[in-house]
Amino acid sequence: MTSLKSGHSEGEESIYMLPKWTNPQIFDLDHSCVIMKDRRVHFLFMRRSVLVNSQRECRNMSEVSKCLLEDFAVELMASVSADTLEMQDLAFGLLRDAYDRDSSVFVVGNGGSASSASHFVCDITKNAKPEHGRGLRATSLTDMSVLTAYANDVSYAEVFSRQLESQARPGDLLVVISASGRSPNIVEAVKTAQALGMRSIGLLGHDGGTVGHQVDVAVLADSADPGIIETVHLGMCHAFTRALRQHTASVPELASV
The missing domain is CATH 3.40.50.10490 (Glucose-6-phosphate isomerase like protein; domain 1)
Incomplete structure (x- = not known):
């Protein structure tokens, strides 16, 4: 999973590729615009947008561990407003x-x-x-x-x-x-x-x-x-x-x- 990056200026748009998710939920913080298209998430950075909380299709224990670590990192970012x-x-x-x-x-x-x-x-x-x-x-x-x-x-x-x-x-x-x-x-x-x-x-x-x-x-x-x-x-x-x-x-x- 590509990590969210800092340093975006107001109004700047960035696109991040995501792993295969089931029922992804996008949380919109600080009035930023978030648009979901296929597996691409478009962020219009007004201040800060965070992607959190996923249920993924993991095929083995290695993928499960990776998913859990990635989820933890993303939830960690989401908890700091x-x-x-x-x-x-x-x-x-x-x-x-x-x-x-x-x-x-x-x-x-x-x-x-x-x-x-x-x-x-x-x-x-x-x-x-x-x-x-x-x-x-x-x-x-x-x-x-x-x-x-x-x-x-x-x-x-x-x-x-x-x-x-x-x-x-x-x-x-x-x-x-x-x-x-x-x-x-x-x-x-x-x-x-x-x-x-x-x-x-x-x-x-x-x-x-x-x-x-x-x-x-x-x-x-x-x-x-x-x-x-x-x-x-x-x-x-x-x-x-x-x-x-x-x-x-x-x-x-x-x-x-």
Whole structure:
């Protein structure tokens, strides 16, 4: 399958050859014009059009694997809209402000999102730090001993909020990573952050769930597939790290120890 290309100017038309599909569905985003002719799809690029969701005729396991990988890549692209990118920019603004003010950033998540939380903190504390200067103060609240202590002695719904009460200060930043946006401990963490005078970012999925209406900035991966959502979230974390690295290197008066 030929991948969708970037860099098309407004009004430009491009044609892509597709593999043999059964019941293809074309999603029209940002008012772009999409015309289906035989196995050719004509895209009139006003901003962004994405081809998603196919059921194909695959003859063997090799073709099945290839189809699944291609579908995953296309669905991944479809889950990131212009709104997603706009909110991602706003979220980066909060991270950049936290660095400039020397505030702390706390990151939380459950399951695969807990892994993403730890991964994100590793990246922004190590890879976004200038060679000679201070980095961003960031902590993942996913330490197993602390989590299980609160889960056993208090409740799992409070494993993050209790840690924020002990460590966070007004003006600090909370980043929650959640595919559903409905996990009780994530909801409680955001409530506690609000009570403490913190700002908050949500890397969320689909409609954002309960948390989508609570955080200051909600960045949504528009998909119901947890694998797609988690992949988008990790990609966002890498983008944030790259942008933070550029920012910390560009402000030597702030980066100096």
